[in-house]
Amino acid sequence: MRELFTLLGYELRETFDSIPWTVYFWFYFGFQYFVYGQLVSRLILEPHDYYLYYGTGLLIIMTFNVASWSGRRFVEGAHEGRLRYILSLPIRRSGLFAEQLLLGLIANLVRIGPPLVLVLWLNGMPPAVLLTSTAVLLSMSVGIMGIMISLSFIAFKSFDIYSAIVATTSAILIRFSTILYPFSYMPEAYESVARFNPLTYGADLLRNVMSIDVSQLLSPGTAIVVVAAVGLATLSLGMVLVPRTLEGVRSS
Amino acid sequence: MPNRTVKIFNSNSRRAETARGSPSLVNGARLRTSSLRGSWVRIPPPALLSGTRDRNVFLCITGTFGVGLNTAVQTFDLTKAYGNAKALDALNLKVRQGEILVLLGPNGSGKTTFLNLISTVLRPTSGTATVMGYDIVKQSLKVRETIGISFQEPRGFWRHKPYHILSFHAAIYGLKGKEKSEVVDQTLKDFELWTSRNKRFMELSGGQGKRLEVAKLFVNRPKVAVFDEPTAMVDLDGKRLIWDKIRQLREQGSTLVVATNEVREAEYLADRISIMKGGKEVVTQDLRTLKDSISGGDVVEVGVSPTITSGALKAIEEVPGTVRVTQTSENMLNAFVNRSEDWLPQMMASVQSFGVKITSIRVSEPSLDDVFLHYTGKEAVKASA
Numbered sequence: 001m002r003e004l005f006t007l008l009g010y011e012l013r014e015t016f017d018s019i020p021w022t023v024y025f026w027f028y029f030g031f032q033y034f035v036y037g038q039l040v041s042r043l044i045l046e047p048h049d050y051y052l053y054y055g056t057g058l059l060i061i062m063t064f065n066v067a068s069w070s071g072r073r074f075v076e077g078a079h080e081g082r083l084r085y086i087l088s089l090p091i092r093r094s095g096l097f098a099e100q101l102l103l104g105l106i107a108n109l110v111r112i113g114p115p116l117v118l119v120l121w122l123n124g125m126p127p128a129v130l131l132t133s134t135a136v137l138l139s140m141s142v143g144i145m146g147i148m149i150s151l152s153f154i155a156f157k158s159f160d161i162y163s164a165i166v167a168t169t170s171a172i173l174i175r176f177s178t179i180l181y182p183f184s185y186m187p188e189a190y191e192s193v194a195r196f197n198p199l200t201y202g203a204d205l206l207r208n209v210m211s212i213d214v215s216q217l218l219s220p221g222t223a224i225v226v227v228a229a230v231g232l233a234t235l236s237l238g239m240v241l242v243p244r245t246l247e248g249v250r251s252s
Numbered sequence: 253m254p255n256r257t258v259k260i261f262n263s264n265s266r267r268a269e270t271a272r273g274s275p276s277l278v279n280g281a282r283l284r285t286s287s288l289r290g291s292w293v294r295i296p297p298p299a300l301l302s303g304t305r306d307r308n309v310f311l312c313i314t315g316t317f318g319v320g321l322n323t324a325v326q327t328f329d330l331t332k333a334y335g336n337a338k339a340l341d342a343l344n345l346k347v348r349q350g351e352i353l354v355l356l357g358p359n360g361s362g363k364t365t366f367l368n369l370i371s372t373v374l375r376p377t378s379g380t381a382t383v384m385g386y387d388i389v390k391q392s393l394k395v396r397e398t399i400g401i402s403f404q405e406p407r408g409f410w411r412h413k414p415y416h417i418l419s420f421h422a423a424i425y426g427l428k429g430k431e432k433s434e435v436v437d438q439t440l441k442d443f444e445l446w447t448s449r450n451k452r453f454m455e456l457s458g459g460q461g462k463r464l465e466v467a468k469l470f471v472n473r474p475k476v477a478v479f480d481e482p483t484a485m486v487d488l489d490g491k492r493l494i495w496d497k498i499r500q501l502r503e504q505g506s507t508l509v510v511a512t513n514e515v516r517e518a519e520y521l522a523d524r525i526s527i528m529k530g531g532k533e534v535v536t537q538d539l540r541t542l543k544d545s546i547s548g549g550d551v552v553e554v555g556v557s558p559t560i561t562s563g564a565l566k567a568i569e570e571v572p573g574t575v576r577v578t579q580t581s582e583n584m585l586n587a588f589v590n591r592s593e594d595w596l597p598q599m600m601a602s603v604q605s606f607g608v609k610i611t612s613i614r615v616s617e618p619s620l621d622d623v624f625l626h627y628t629g630k631e632a633v634k635a636s637a
Contacts, residue, residue, distance in 0.1 A: 006423045010409065010416070017411050081405060087373045088403075089424050090396040 003091045004099050011103050015073075022111055025062065029115040032058050047182055047213050055119045056210060057179040059112060059137065060203050064174065066111050067141040068166060070104030071148020075162060078152070097149075097239050104145045105138055112137055125210060132209040139227050140202040146234025150241050179203045182213070201226035324349045324476050324507035325370055329379035332365050332531075339365040341531035342379060347476075347509055352502050353536075354518040355511040356620075357528035358628055363511035364404060365531070367478045370509075371401040383476055400474035404481045404511075406453070406461035414440060414456070414464050415449040418471050425472035435471055442497065443467040444490075458485040466494055470501065477501055478509040483517060495520050515620045525620075527627045534627045542623045547575055549622065550592035555612035556583050556603070564606040571599045583611075592617070 016022060033055055041051035077083040086096065116137065120130055151165060174180075176190060177199040183191050194200045205223035207213065217223075325347035332340040340362040347353045355363040368374040370381050372392040380387055386394040409417060418436045427435055440446045443463045448456060456464065462485050469477045482498065483491040498521060502508050512518055518525055519539065526536040535542065543549060556564070559582045568587060569577050573595040576588040589595040592615045600610060618626075 002426070003424050006420065010412070010420045013416075014409055014411050080410060081403065082409060084368075084373055085403065088371050088396065088401045090393060091424075092393055 001095075003089065004095050007086065007089075007091065007096075008099050008102060011099075012106060015103065015107055016110070025066070025111045026114060029058065029062060033115070033119070047185070049213075052119075052123055052210075052212055053182075053207070054180070055123075056206055056212065057203065059116055059119065060140070060179050060199065060206065061174060062115065063108060063112055063137045063141050064144055064170065064199070066108050067104060067144035068148050068170065070100065070107065070141075070145045071152060071166070074100055074149050075152045075159065079159065094239060100149065101142065101145060101235070105141065108138060108141045109134070120210075123210075129210055133206055136202065136206045136209055136227070139231055140199075143198060143202075143227065143230040143234050146231065146238045150234060150238045173197055173199050177203060178217075182217070198226055198230040322349050323347070323382075324351075325381060325383050325509065327366075327370075327379065327381040330366070330369060330376055330381050331378045332362075332369060332374060333377040338531050340369065340376075343531070343533055345526060345533050345536065347507060348524075349507050350502065350505065351523040352498070352508040352510060352521050354522035354525045355509065355528055356513075356515070356518045356525055356624060357511075359513070360530075361528040361628075362531035363528055364480055366528075367401060367480050367509065367511055370395075370476075371399050371478060372396055373401070398474060399476040399478065400469040400472060402466045402469050402477070402479045402482060404484065406465040410452070410454045412453055413450050414445050414453070414460075417453060417464060418467060421468045422471045427471070439467050439470050442470065444493065459487055459490050462486050463490060463494065466497070470497065473501065473504060473506060475505075476507045476509070478511075480511045481513065482510060483512075483514065491517070515624060519620050527624060529628045539620065542620070543618050544591060546618050546623060546626050547590060549618035550589050550595070551616045552587045552589055552592050552596065552599075553612075553614040553616075554585050554587060554599075554610060556585075557609045557611045559583050560585060561606055561608060564603045564608045567602040567606065568599055571595060571602055573598075 037051055037054045037058065041049075041054055044050040047053055074083070077086075087093075091099075113134070116133060117130065120133070147169075148166065151162065176193045177197045178186075178194060179199060183194065186194060201218060201223040204217040205220060205227055208217055208220040208223065323346055325345075327343050327345045329342040329344060330340055331338060331342050339360075343362070343366065345366075355366065357363050365374065369376055370383055370388060372388050372395050375389065380389050382388070383395045384398045386398060388395050409420070412420070415436065418439055419432065422432045422436055437446075440449050443466070445460060445464060445467065448460055453461065453464070462483070466479065466482050469479075479498065483494050486494060495517065498508060498510065508521075510517070510521055522539060524536055524538050525542060527534045527542075535545070537545065554568075560579060565577065565579065565585070568574065568585070571589075573590045574587060575590065578586045578588075580586055587595075587599070596613065596615070603610065
């Protein structure tokens with residue numbers, strides 16, 4: 001355990017060494033929320049209070065982006081040689097996987113935390129909601145990180161193909177979901193696709209804990225089950241795939 | 253001592269077998285049974301053929317273990333394949349405790365793959381190896397606690413500074429507080445990185461980066477240290493510094509494996525040299541034996557007065573150890589011989605009776621370059637065919 005926390009400490013130091021990158025995330029949120037969000041919510045009269053609906057959607061998009069970054073960082077580590085060095089250290093492979101997840105969760109918390117607090121504060125929500133919504137966002141990020149790290153085996157063959165797959169996956173998952181528009185406003189074809197999208201369940205669960213327009217959301221029970229199942233499944237997949245992938249890498 | 257189940261690699265049947273017994277004494281010395289548990293132990297064919305079918309007997313009396321007393325690293329048909337291409341092909345190699353074994357071979361000969369496999373950075377496709385008795389597949393964590401690798405290209409944290417990189421390495425291996433600071437400071441000074449300790453890794457020169465990569469192993473001083481081209485990209489002063497430090501590490505009790513393309517580095521460092529080609533070991537010997545192994549490798553240039561007679565020439569050709577004689581002028585000849593130190597006195601005695609006076613002798617022994625080319629060139633292909 002000592003080795004893992006030592007590694008985590010050093011990786012956190014490297015991650016947050018680049019302050020502009022973290023500030024960029026906050027700037028991106030601020031610009032989208034206060035400029036684009038304000039403008040677009042004037043045009044959209046339904047659902048009621050689309051500005052808040054958009055704000056929560058934006059938080060999920062950012063969670064997706066930061067969690068994707070964790071997978072990308074993992075891949076970059078392999079290409080730069082950092083990962084190979086870490087593999088030579090006396091650390092269990094399963095521990096290394098857990099450390100990468102923990103690193104991703106902390107990065108998520110630091111980058112998404114302030115925007116989340118801002119949205120909740122501006123909308124007068126109680127502090128308890130901060131805890132539940134943070135739990136939802138972190139659970140979602142575990143699932144997304146699991147997917148991205150599991151996909152990393154593609155990157156060891158070709159970084160270009162990995163980037164293309166991640167970009168396409170992001171585009172599909174975000175658009176075919178309830179992140180930016182609820183089910184009731186979707187064409188039937190969209191809706192049937194969105195129901196198979198785990199982000200739909202994550203988005204609806206977040207809005208449920210914030211008590212936003214509950215009548216339009218999926219049942220929170222189902223959403224909890226789906227978010228937890230996706231997180232566990234991708235974690236398990238990653239734990240099986242990653243060690244095999246890493247130790248099969250010829251050169252990086 | 254309680255009975256234990258030990259897995260045995262039977263090199264006759266080439267199958268794994270299991271034996272229960274008390275593997276406590278081998279050649280009169282006590283083995284750590286915990287290091288045997290679950291690991292592959294090889295018993296050579298003569299032992300299996302010579303005694304009873306009860307393998308416990310061999311374990312206790314005549315068994316020569318892969319985890320033998322003087323062996324730091326041993327491989328058993330170690331193979332790494334990428335598709336159909338074999339980077340390492342059924343390698344059987346033994347590194348003795350406390351020695352510097354230099355792996356010398358052309359690019360693609362499997363040196364780096366071997367180092368990565370025994371460091372557990374890569375997993376073998378088949379076969380296995382032990383490092384200080386620990387199996388690289390089944391006891392990989394124990395192996396990583398025992399071995400340290402300095403990579404061919406500097407690896408680590410690009411945005412970090414040398415001080416933090418070494419400090420991290422020290423912390424991973426359990427150093428802390430004042431002890432950690434002292435070790436890190438001293439290592440930075442020893443490798444002439446003290447003035448660059450607060451530069452970012454990406455700002456270091458190639459040579460500084462390489463020195464930092466090597467320096468990591470001097471922070472924790474592993475029992476087995478492996479270096480992949482430790483002086484690539486380093487200037488002459490830097491090379492000397494690294495070579496001296498590597499030898500120092502050996503003197504402090506570590507076993508070292510060094511992979512290199514540089515013949516001079518091999519000559520300077522090696523207790524034994526293993527020449528590799530195509531993922532296989534071609535030959536492993538000390539430098540002297542390797543040079544002596546080339547037939548006619550010593551070239552003796554002999555000057556005589558007044559001239560070389562046909563009788564004297566014939567006598568020289570008949571001296572034991574002579575491979576070939578070439579007359580270069582009326583009073584000069586080149587003799588290609590084995591072991592010139594034995595050949596010279598016999599040659600001098602045999603020409604005396606022909607009234608020929610020897611005026612000069614110059615001996616040149618084969619260089620390691622010659623040895624390397626001999627074993628990796630056409631002759632080696634013939635030998636393995």
